[in-house]
Amino acid sequence: KAGVTQTPRYLIKTRGQQVTLSCSPISGHRSVSWYQQTPGQGLQFLFEYFSETQRNKGNFPGRFSGRQFSNSRSEMNVSTLELGDSALYLCASRGTRGGYTFGSGTRLTVV
Amino acid sequence: KNEVEQSPQNLTAQEGEFITINCSYSVGISALHWLQQHPGGGIVSLFMLSSGKKKHGRLIATINIQEKHSSLHITASHPRDSAVYICAVNRPGEEKLTFGTGTRLTIIP
Numbered sequence: 001k002a003g004v005t006q007t008p009r010y011l012i013k014t015r016g017q018q019v020t021l022s023c024s025p026i027s028g029h030r031s032v033s034w035y036q037q038t039p040g041q042g043l044q045f046l047f048e049y050f051s052e053t054q055r056n057k058g059n060f061p062g063r064f065s066g067r068q069f070s071n072s073r074s075e076m077n078v079s080t081l082e083l084g085d086s087a088l089y090l091c092a093s094r095g096t097r098g099g100y101t102f103g104s105g106t107r108l109t110v111v
Numbered sequence: 112k113n114e115v116e117q118s119p120q121n122l123t124a125q126e127g128e129f130i131t132i133n134c135s136y137s138v139g140i141s142a143l144h145w146l147q148q149h150p151g152g153g154i155v156s157l158f159m160l161s162s163g164k165k166k167h168g169r170l171i172a173t174i175n176i177q178e179k180h181s182s183l184h185i186t187a188s189h190p191r192d193s194a195v196y197i198c199a200v201n202r203p204g205e206e207k208l209t210f211g212t213g214t215r216l217t218i219i220p
Contacts, residue, residue: 100159102155
């Protein structure tokens with residue numbers, strides 16, 4: 001059974017650019033959530049999607065957005081990148097049994 | 112004050128020792144999760160608890176709902192157990208996880 005796949009694994013962007021990250025959940029999992037991990041703030045919740053609907057959103061500015069497609073794959077977008085957006089971005093899918101399966105993450109560096 | 116607190120922040124032990132990591136939370140929860148993160152970033156879910164105790168191999172997780180406290184135990188620790196262990200909770204009706212700051216465990220051969 002394939003795990004959660006995140007692409008790309010590494011990304012370097014310049015301030016002011018925008019970036020799109022992708023997450024493919026485990027087959028059959030309809031819930032996908034996104035998290036940001038930084039050394040200073042630790043792990044923080046970004047948003048969660050279920051059946052193409054955003055159910056929860058964390059305390060992040062509007063530059064952070066996401067969506068989920070009918071096949072449950074999800075993307076998150078960050079516009080007008082700032083240096084502070086440099087982080088490991090993790091997505092997780094959750095099935096009906098309740099446990100989370102995390103992807104390997106996308107490490108974003110903003111220069 | 113963080114809603115989820117872990118202790119200790121760092122723990123170094125000799126191979127074979129019994130390890131305990133603690134997690135306290137200040138909010139009502141529907142589930143508590145123990146996660147493991149190795150260098151490089153990948154996170155593995157170890158346990159999901161809503162009551163009682165669970166065991167998987169050398170790992171044991173317990174939760175006391177009344178005291179809002181959970182512990183993760185590792186028996187016969189091994190250097191491959193070296194990782195960051197993170198406690199996280201779901202609040203009732205919410206899918207979002209709220210995380211503790213993690214415990215960095217180092218097992219010395």
